[in-house]
Amino acid sequence: MHTGALDELCAQMQREIPGFSVGFKDQSWHQRALGTLLWPLNRSYVNGYVTVLGRTAWWPNEQRFRNDPKVLGTLLHERVHLWDWRDNPLWFPASYVLFGPVVWTKRAHWERRGYVIDLVLQQRQGTPVECQKKWMKQVFCGSDYGWMWPNPSAIEAWVDQVRERGLATELDGALLASTQAWVDRIAPPRA
Numbered sequence: 001m002h003t004g005a006l007d008e009l010c011a012q013m014q015r016e017i018p019g020f021s022v023g024f025k026d027q028s029w030h031q032r033a034l035g036t037l038l039w040p041l042n043r044s045y046v047n048g049y050v051t052v053l054g055r056t057a058w059w060p061n062e063q064r065f066r067n068d069p070k071v072l073g074t075l076l077h078e079r080v081h082l083w084d085w086r087d088n089p090l091w092f093p094a095s096y097v098l099f100g101p102v103v104w105t106k107r108a109h110w111e112r113r114g115y116v117i118d119l120v121l122q123q124r125q126g127t128p129v130e131c132q133k134k135w136m137k138q139v140f141c142g143s144d145y146g147w148m149w150p151n152p153s154a155i156e157a158w159v160d161q162v163r164e165r166g167l168a169t170e171l172d173g174a175l176l177a178s179t180q181a182w183v184d185r186i187a188p189p190r191a
């Protein structure tokens, strides 16, 4: 269904991030090893999460990449991480590996820039605000990402803001414009 659009988005990302590729965790010994290491924190690293490392977006497996109806939205989220990594080659990976209050905050900053896309797409598809708040509190306050933003009321306020201001809550410039064009194509605004 979305194969044409998926190939088009991948080609666009290859132009933006030379060397960009999609990898599959189930076929990679080091991704499986990382999954074992992260098991106490995140039990779905290998099977449940897409992860950006350098210029590669790691998907759980090829089946999921080809058949997930939400793949375009997920790829747009990962695209923000790829841009941020490219533009902040030291700070971006450091804030994912190191721990400390300042770094936690920075990491939540990167993830807000990705999740703003998921939220705008969901909103256009009719997801109620309460569901979105519950999901975002799981993401930002839970262990999967190492409790990166443990502030439930700030998260709720942020979701409200995203529903009002859209992608511009977090993104700007060329990244905002191109992401907006893709979002409008995936989930056209309601009349």
Ligand SMILES: [Zn+2]
Residues within 6 Å of the ligand: 077, 081, 111, 114, 115
């Ligand atoms: Zn992310």
